[in-house]
Amino acid sequence: MDLYFTSHFFSWFWVFISRIPVLITGQYSHLYPDEIQLFVMALFAISSSFLGVFLVLKRLTMMANAISHTMLLGIVLAFILSPSHAPSEWLVVAAALAVALLTGVFIQELSRVWCVKEDASNGIVFSSLFALGITALSLWSRNTHAGPELLMGNPDALQERDIFLVAVVAISALFTGIIFIRGFTMAIFDPTFATVSGFMPALFSHIMLAQVALTTVSAFRAVGFVMTLSFFVIPPLIARRLTSTLVSMLFCSVGVSLFSIIISVALARHLFSTLYLPVSTGALAAVLLGGVYIGLLGFETVVCKPKLRPTSRLNRSGLHYIQNQ
16 A cells, blocks of 8 residues: 555655655665655756756756757657667667767767857757657657657656666766866866866866766656756756855755755645646646746845846947946
8 A cells, every 4th residue: 555645745744754764774665656756856856956057057058958858869769770669768768868968969069160159059959859859750650659758757657776777877977076076167167277277178068968968868757858957957046046156056956956856746646635636746846946946036136135236338438348336
C-alpha cells in the first residue's frame, strides 16, 4: 500500500519525515512513487540550478533551451535506427546526448568561425535541428505517442534505476563545477585575461555545455524537454537578486530549486488526493519558480527603495561618456 496515496499537503511531509530513518538505513523494500519523483527531480534540480548560474552569468541560457529541444531529433533517430523500433533506454539517452552535444558545438563554432552573432547562431541551429526532428517524427514515427508526456515528462513512470542515472549526472556536474570553478569564472568574466593566463575559454565553454546536455538528457523522463529551461534559468535569476558573490549565488540557486521541487511534489499529491487532478510535478515546480521570481520583483518594487542605476549620456563634445548615478 502506498503511504502517500491519500496524503494531503501537510500530511505528505509528515509521512516523508517518518520515512527518513528507513531511507537512511536502507531498510525499505521499495521506494514509493512520490519518493522516486522527489529524489529524481531533486537531483536534477541540484545539477541544473548549479550549472544554470554559469549559464546565466555567461548569457548562454538560450543555448540550454536549444539543447533541450534539439535532443528530440536524437530520440527520434534512436527509434528509427533500432531494428525493432523499440530502442533501449540507454540507446535513447546516447542518441539524445549526441545530438545535444552537436547542438552546442554547432552554435559555438558557427559564432566563432563564421563570426555569426551568438543569438543568431543559436536561432539557426535551434530552429534547423528542431524542425528536422519534427520532420523525422512525422515521417518515420507516425504511430509514436508524442503528446504531453514528451513535453512535460511523466514522473509517474519513473523507476528506482532512474535515480542512479540522475545521481551520477548530479555528482558529475558538482565535481566539474568545483574543480574547474576558477576556469569557469575567468571564462565568464574576463575571457581575454583567461587566455593570457593559459586558460582556454572555449574549452571550458565546451565542458559546461557537455554537462548541460548530460543533465538535460538525464531528466528527460521526469520533466520533458520543455520544462528543463526553467530549472536552468529561474533559480539562478532569483539567487542573483538575493546574493552578491558567486559562491553564495550557487548555494542560493540550489536551495531555491530544491525548495520548489519539494513543495511541488507535495502539492501534486494534494491536488490528486483531494480534487483528483493529475497535475504535472515538473510544471508545478516551474510555475512555483516563476511565481517566486515575480513576487520577488514585486517586493523589491513596492517595499524596497529602488536603486538608481548608472545611466550614460554624451557630453557636449560627443566624445566622452558621463555617468550619472
